[in-house]
Amino acid sequence: MTYELIGEAQAPNDTTTSLEVENIPDTYKHLQCIIAGPGYHSSNPTYWTGRFNDKGGGAGEDIYQFGLMIASGTSGAYPWTTGNEGSADQFYFGYNNGVSPYDVQGITILDVYDYTDTANKKSWTSYGGTIDETSTSSGGDTMVVGAGSFPWTEAINKISINMNGNNMQTGCTLRVFGWGAP
Amino acid sequence: MPFGAGKVALLGAAGSSGGGGTLDVLYTTTLSTDTQKVSFTNVDSIASSYRTLVLQFFAVGVSGTNNWNELLYSGTSHGTETNFSTHSWGAGVNTSSFYEYSYNSDIVAGGGGSTSASWYAQSSGGWIWFPNWQDDNFNRGAMGINASAADNAYAYFISSAIGSSGNTSGTTISIANETSSNNWYAGSHFTLCGLGGTK
Numbered sequence: 001m002t003y004e005l006i007g008e009a010q011a012p013n014d015t016t017t018s019l020e021v022e023n024i025p026d027t028y029k030h031l032q033c034i035i036a037g038p039g040y041h042s043s044n045p046t047y048w049t050g051r052f053n054d055k056g057g058g059a060g061e062d063i064y065q066f067g068l069m070i071a072s073g074t075s076g077a078y079p080w081t082t083g084n085e086g087s088a089d090q091f092y093f094g095y096n097n098g099v100s101p102y103d104v105q106g107i108t109i110l111d112v113y114d115y116t117d118t119a120n121k122k123s124w125t126s127y128g129g130t131i132d133e134t135s136t137s138s139g140g141d142t143m144v145v146g147a148g149s150f151p152w153t154e155a156i157n158k159i160s161i162n163m164n165g166n167n168m169q170t171g172c173t174l175r176v177f178g179w180g181a182p
Numbered sequence: 183m184p185f186g187a188g189k190v191a192l193l194g195a196a197g198s199s200g201g202g203g204t205l206d207v208l209y210t211t212t213l214s215t216d217t218q219k220v221s222f223t224n225v226d227s228i229a230s231s232y233r234t235l236v237l238q239f240f241a242v243g244v245s246g247t248n249n250w251n252e253l254l255y256s257g258t259s260h261g262t263e264t265n266f267s268t269h270s271w272g273a274g275v276n277t278s279s280f281y282e283y284s285y286n287s288d289i290v291a292g293g294g295g296s297t298s299a300s301w302y303a304q305s306s307g308g309w310i311w312f313p314n315w316q317d318d319n320f321n322r323g324a325m326g327i328n329a330s331a332a333d334n335a336y337a338y339f340i341s342s343a344i345g346s347s348g349n350t351s352g353t354t355i356s357i358a359n360e361t362s363s364n365n366w367y368a369g370s371h372f373t374l375c376g377l378g379g380t381k
Contacts, residue, residue, distance in 0.1 A: 003205035005233070005378035034234055034377075036314035036323075105323040105346035107313050129325060129344035143342055171320060175233060175313075175378060179205075 002028065003179040011037075011168040019174040022158040026116040028178030033110040033159060035094070035128070037172030047084070048094030048108060050161040052122075052150050056089035064091040066148030072097055072141060093126035095144045096163065106130040106172075108144075115156040116182050122150040206232075210373040216245060216365035219358035222374050226353045232376030235312040237326075237355065241370040242305050244359055312355070322347045 006028075007021035024031070035048070047068075051057070056064060067085035072095075084092055094108045108128030115122055129143035150156065161174055209222050225235070308328030314320050325344040357372065359365065 003377065034311065034313045037320055105321060105344070107311060107323055107325040107344060109311065127327065127342070129342070131323070131344050131346050133321065133346050143344060173314070177378065
C-alpha cells in the first residue's frame with residue numbers, strides 16, 4: 001500500500017492568506033492533508049476553511065456541506081462546546097481560538113475520500129486542534145472534529161486552504177499525501 | 183522486552199534512507215513482558231529524513247485502572263520536563279469533558295484511560311501525529327486519538343489530545359502510563375512511521 005507526499009505549501013510570511021497544492025494526480029484512492037502550525041496570525045477566533053478545485057465563491061455556489069464539533073475552554077469538567085454546520089461557498093474544517101501573541105500550536109488532519117470517483121460526490125473528515133502554550137486560562141485551546149461533502153462528481157485535483165480570509169502565521173504548512181490504489 | 187528498558191530498534195536503513203516521499207516504518211516493537219514505558223530514541227536523526235512522524239499503538243491492556251496513557255516528547259528523562267502543554271478531550275465513564283490536562287508539566291499529550299484490569303476488556307489503539315517535527319517556525323507538537331474497548335457500557339473511553347513541547351528540539355518520543363507502577367501488558371505493540379521525504 002502506498003502513502004506518498006504529493007505536494008506541500010508553506011506560508012512565507014504572516015500576510016499569507018492561502019495555501020494550495022494543485023496538479024494532484026489520480027493515482028491514489030484517498031488523500032490525507034496534514035496541516036502544521038496554528039494557521040492564524042491574530043488573537044481573534046476563526047475557522048480553517050478550504051476549497052476543492054477552486055469551486056465556490058460565485059453565485060449559487062454555496063453548496064459545500066459541513067458540520068463541526070468543537071471543544072474549547074480552560075481546565076475543568078464542563079468546557080465550552082459548540083458546533084457549526086450548514087452550507088457555504090467554502091468548507092469549514094477546523095478552528096483556531098486565537099491567542100495573542102499567536103504562540104499556539106496547531107495540528108489538523110483533513111482526509112478526502114475517493115477523490116477520483118467521478119460517479120459520486122466526495123466526502124471528507126477532519127480532526128485537529130490548537131493549544132496555547134502560554135496559559136491555562138486563556139481559552140486558546142480547542143479540539144475539533146468535522147465532516148462534509150464536496151458536491152461535485154469531478155476528480156479533485158487541487159486543494160486550497162485559508163483562515164477564512166485572514167492572515168496566516170509564517171511557516172504554516174499544508175502537505176497533501178496520496179494513499180491506496182485507485 | 184527484546185531490547186531492554188523499553189527501547190526499540192531501528193529497522194534497517196529506513197530511517198536514514200531519505201524517506202523517498204513515502205511512509206516508512208522506522209521502529210516497531212511488540213512487548214514480550216509487561217512494560218511501563220516504550221521509548222523511541224534518536225528521533226532527531228530520523229526526523230531529518232521525514233516531514234512528519236506518526237506513532238501507531240495497540241495496547242492489549244494496562245495493569246492498573248483509570249490510567250492516562252502518557253506521551254512524552256522529550257530530549258531528556260521521563261517526568262522532568264517543565265514546559266509541555268496538553269489539552270485532551272474525552273468521553274467515557276471517567277470523563278465527559280475537555281481538559282486542560284497539563285500545563286508546564288512533564289508530558290505533551292494525554293491518551294485514553296483504562297478502566298479494568300482484564301486485558302481483553304481494556305484493549306486500546308490509536309494514532310499520534312507529529313506533523314511539524316522538522317519545522318523551524320513552531321515548537322514541536324503532537325496530536326493523538328485513542329479508543330479503549332470495554333466489557334460493559336460504562337468502561338469505554340474515547341479521547342483525543344493535542345500538545346506542544348515548548349521546544350524546537352527533542353531526541354526521544356516515549357509512550358507510557360501516567361502511574362509509573364502500571365504497565366502496558368505484554369503483547370502490546372507500537373510502531374513509529376516516517377512520512378513524506380526529506381526536508
